[in-house]
Amino acid sequence: MLLEQQCLGRSALIAIRQAKKTLANAACMIEHARFYIDMKTMTPLEEMRHSAAHILATAVLRLFPEAKLDIGPPTDTGFYYDFDLEHKFTAADLERIEDEMRKVIKENQRFERIEATRDEAEALFTKLNQPYKIIRLADIPDGEPVTFYRNGEFTDLCAGTHVNYTKQVKAIKLLSIAGAYHKGDEKNKQLQRIYGTAFPSKEELEHYLQQLEEARKRDHRRLGKDLKLFHIDEAVGQGLILWTPNGSIVRQELQNFILDELQRQGYQQVFTPHIGKLGLYRTSGHFPYYKESQFMPIIERDAMDDMVHRGCSCAELSNSVDEGDVDGYLLKPMNCPMHIKIFDSQPHSYRDLPVRLAEFGTVYRWEQSGELNGMTRVRGFTQDDAHIFCTEEQVASEISGCLELVKTVFSTLGMKDYRVRIGLRDPDSSKYTGDGALWDKAEAALRQVAGTLGVPYTEEPGEAAFYGPKIDFVVRDVIGREWQLGTVQVDYNLPIRFDLSYVGPDNKPHRPVMIHRAPFGSMERFTGVLIEHFAGNFPTWLAPEQVRLLPITDDQVPFCKEVQAKLKAAKVRCSIDDQSDKLGAKIRRAELEKVPYMFVVGKNEAAEGKVTVRSRVRKSVEGARSTAEAIDLLLTEIASRQLPEA
RNA sequence: GCCCUUGUAGCUCAGCCGGUAGAGCGCGUCCUUGGUAAGGACGAGGUCGGCGGUUCAAGUCCGCUCGAGGGCUCCA
Secondary structure: OHHHHHHHOHHHHHHHHHHHHHHHHOOOOOHHHHHHHHHHOOOHHHHHHHHHHHHHHHHHHHHOOOOEEOOOOEOOOOEEEEEEOOOOOOHHHHHHHHHHHHHHHHOOOEOEEEEEOHHHHHHHHHHOOOHHHHHHHHHOOOOOOEEEEEEOOEEEEOOOOOOOEHHHOOEEEEEEEEEEEHHHOOOOOEEEEEEEEEEOOHHHHHHHHHHHHHHHHOOHHHHHHHOOOEEOOOOOOOOOOEEOHHHHHHHHHHHHHHHHHHHHOOOEEOOOOOEEEHHHHHHHOHHHHHHHHOOOOEEOHHHHHHHHHOOOOHHHHHHHHHHOOOOEEEEOOOOHHHHHHHHOOOOOEHHHOOEEEEEEEEEEOOOOHHHOEOOOEOOEEEEEEEEEEEOHHHHHHHHHHHHHHHHHHHHHOOOOOEEEEEEEOOOOOOOOOOOHHHHHHHHHHHHHHHHOOOOOEEEEEOOOEOOEOEEEEEEEOOOOOEEEEEEEEEEOOHHHHOOOOEEOOOOOEEOOEEEEEEOOOEHHHHHHHHHHHHOOOOOOOOOOOOEEEEEOOHHHHHHHHHHHHHHHHOOOOEEEOOOOOOHHHHHHHHHHOOOOEEEEEOHHHHHHOEEEEEEOOOOOOOOEEEHHHHHHHHHHHHHOOOOOOO
16 A cells, blocks of 8 residues: 555555445446456556456365356455365365465566457356356456456456566465355355555565554554453443443543534533433434434333234334334434424524534444444444534535534644545435435535535545435544544535424524534544544543653652642542652553653652653653643643654 | 464463373562662462363373354445
């Protein structure tokens, strides 16, 4: 990926990624077409990796002649090839295959491009008994040439391109085996995918593997355990985060930060319960549209007893719930319906608008077990949510205000590596509610404001919410997975579904427009990403412990306690390391726990009322300062939410 | 949900072809009172994720189950 970035630059990469995505989404384009076109835009590195994929297939066929091949493209970080094979690949197989690949490389086979007719291609793959290739062949759009690439005894349906000789593939490594559905469709057979990577040199491969290792060290699941930030307990449930004291401090500080901003922007805080009646979510559309990704409804006891008495089957119960014949409660999957009800509890004049209702609202969603991931994909999470009810004319400026807020959050935390995505509806899907004309209006409004954002953005059909289009801020984690954080969504639909209105200057009822927005997105996911962003080295304002006092001998403990009292009075989070260790050991401990500042106190400091400051970043000794001065510097840094020095 | 891998002390991990558990770190106590990333001694911690099976004997083999990791699919 690094190499690609060097070659292409980030914006070009995003553009390519987007081009691929657009292609994938285009209704008439099946996956092979995407594959086909990817092939034509390959960088030299991708070309080499794609060649490595063919070498992998060559080796697998030598060891497992009965293997059926699907496809083997390059990826951002390497390549893969999908196989259908009775035998399950093992780690030991991977080694054997890798050895065989080295042999193929050594044989220095030539990659040869061959054009053919469809009939010739079909005849060849029938002869070779490669059914997936015949399916892929049928997917090549009419008019596109059919080409093979041949190396040694191996011939593959392939648009290319490739390196000239196998020896040009310098350093390879097979990394993992995974299941992958044929053509990415759950209904199709699951094939075995072998992932690997290849580099122009052994050194670069080593460097990449080291990077992987480094990434693992800053994984939020690792750091969350090491720094005692959060805990997930089997007994509590999958995907349910327990915020431990340290993590809670980080979250609380983040919340305080956003609360400051909200107050400035004229938001009002509200609180709402964790459950609400099913009917509410039928009205909003959440229950019908996303039933599968919600926890089962809670059925009222009387209704349940009644059904049991009547000898109802589970299927009948389930049907009654769906039909609305039986009522119950739902763990709330979103906060909007409740905020809508707060808005609607009073008549509103146009003079009141915009009404901005904010809440750290906890929502619950039934994510598939295989999707759960640390803090970034969970089943219960708290959104820094708000809903703005405004007039048509106010929409643009309100969206701008929201985007400003997201930008403030990102810049305060020094998060520069994000991309902006406009999620539009997929015209061919039925998962959206409301009138197409209103959607067009909402999409236009978002586009217009996004244009003034000053950062590049991409438009992606199929990424909208069911009630409206949105602008998302997306970041990558250390493993390279993308996560949506901040989001701003325009909604013309829920106001209709809930029949909301305000009184206009003409003394007539008008329909307000809603904006849903969450600058962090979810506290859980944001914190997880933030842990990785800082590698656990939080800026002082967020650090669970801000100062560690290090007495050199027990004699300085009383003075340290005095300093500690002053720090605590100034609301600085601190502790004293009074264990019977040498200074070096205490420093090491504080460093490992990533405490931003250490105040070292020896005989001299205690006598003069001073402390020697050692910062986590500037390891060196900075000389003794008076306690008051040290605290002042610290408070300034905290109040300004300063970022750690690079 | 599906595929593959995996589950031994608080953490990281050893434990060969079955003979009822080890290390380092951490933790506790004591000694040591020292100037910028590990001072020393002793000690306490484990029904080897859970259930069942094979066996004279299971951490080790088999089945089921729960959790975790990597993917795939999904993601308001």
